[in-house]
Amino acid sequence: MNIDLLLLIGSVLLFASLLAGKTSYRFGVPILLIFLAVGMIAGSDGVGIHFDSPQTAQIIGTIALNIIIFDGGMGTKFSDIKPIIRQGIMLSTLGVLLTAAFTGLFIYFLTSNVYCSIGFSLLQSLLLGSVMSSTDSASVFNILRSRNVSLKENLKPMLEFESGSNDPMAYMLTISLMSVILNPQESVALMVVMFILQFVIGAALGYLLGKLFVWIINEINLENDSLYSVLLLASMFFIFSITNTLMGNGYLAVYIGGLVIGNKKFIHKRSINKFFDGLTWLFQIIIFLILGLLVNPSELLPVAGIGLIVGLFLIFIGRPLAVWLSMLPFRKMSKRGKHYIAWVGLRGAVPIIFATYPWVAEIPQAKTMFNIVFFVTIVSLIIQGMSVSSVAKWLHLSRNKPKVRTLSEFDIELSEDIKSATSEITLTEESLIHGNRIMDIPLPDKTLVVLVKRDGHYFIPKGNTELRSGDILLLISDNKQGLEESYKQLHLNK
Secondary structure (H helix, E strand, O other), X not given: OOHHHHHHHHHHHHHHHHHHHHHHHHHOOOHHHHHHHHHHHHOOOOOOOOOOOHHHHHHHHHHHHHHHHHHHHHOOOXXXXXHHHHHHHHHHHHHHHHHHHHHHHHHHHHHHHOOOOOOOOHHHHHHHHHHOOOOOOHHHHHHHHHOOEEEOOOHXXXXXXXXXXXXXXXXXXXXXXXXXXXXXXXXXXXXXXXHHHHHHHHHHHHHHHHHHHHHHHHHOOOOOOOHHHHHHHHHHHHHHHHHHHOOOOHHHHHHHHHHHHHOOOOOOHHHHHHHHHHHHHHHHHHHHHHHHHHOOHHHHHHHHHHHHHHHHHHHHHHHHHHHHHHOOOOOOOOHHHHHHHHXXXXXXXXXXXXXXXXXXXXXXXXXXXXXXXXXXXXXXXXXXXXXXXXXXXXXXOEEEOOOOOOOOOOOOOOOOOOOOEEEEEEXXXXXXXXXXXXHHOOOOOOEEEEEEEEOOEEEOOOOOOXXXXXXXXXXXXXXXXXXXXXXXXXXXXX
16 A cells, blocks of 8 residues: 555545544544444445554554543643542552452353353453453543533542543553463562552652653743644653653553643643644544454454453443442542442543553464454443433433633633633624623623624724624633623623
């Protein structure tokens, strides 16, 4: 395949994914499931694009995971996770360990007594359970945001923190069990020591390097402002690679590095955040397309039975049991909150990427493991992903939040240090019933009209500026309450 054809196919798949994803919000379908479906349709059993390289998928997956985890860390505020930090750590460590153990033991029972033709050993079963032990929050919060729902009891930051920090635990479990399978004589005690050492080195390097790169960004004084995003991207890959070289957990270091950097002040922070948001979305699409291409739907049929049973066990027994046991020390958390955390245990790209590791290492029956993980992910995205919003309402844990009037006509953003709120509104005839001059409109104190767009032209208004129906105004106020009062005075629906 020449480069022209490769780029043509890639661009068509991206277009198809974006168009298909646009319709997914209407039906509450996780957008990542749409990306998977597009990849599968384009694959060998569909359109006919042939892709069967787990090594390539693993390389692309590693790059994608770095970007996704780093961006997740940068987007997490210390102030949000501080009240739930202990619960989040328990879920991302003990919760993952228990999920892997319960699921692995169930798979061993199932393949020893029901699906004997597969016949996984105990270590193979535990490996498969470890691969599927981490959660994915991307599709969950896409749906919650599209339905304009927020969560009570600090559940949103807890779920975000868990999903961002539990991948390193699942990765270490996967790699450790692979090592034992490939080297049966390896000391278990040594494996436990290395396990702990990876955590310590990863956390320490993530924190120290995160602080170092914040200092570098603020002091380096690059002539081209666009290069600061490139600098931070290079910093992220450096954190991952140097940590792995020093026998630490690179994914943990990347998450903590992103957490440290995202909570510090540095120049061009807003533009850098936008750069990483776009890059994260691009690589989420790419990795799900690649994983969709890697699997053949015809190969999923032989594992559909065991995949469905394992998926249902993970959703209704394995994950809930792990969550409840992990949350035992936190008696103040409501039962409804624990039920919801257990339900939002979505499988996503991470388990499928981790499933390529045994495949590349040529562990016996690794391709069967990969297909089972893929099928379980689909089951999880369909059952859990399509119901996260309705389950939140059913458990009385959701609350509607006011619709945010985002800026689309005015490409203006304030620094995070400025606490003022901005909004844009379009005037109607009813908005001008008090008069058509700015001074006639009863806006709240400390709320100003700073720009007007009319017929494609922008101008700064004065108090006696005459306004018209259809004018678009840029408002700035001390807080969101001031903006909401402005909507009422201008007779605009929220």
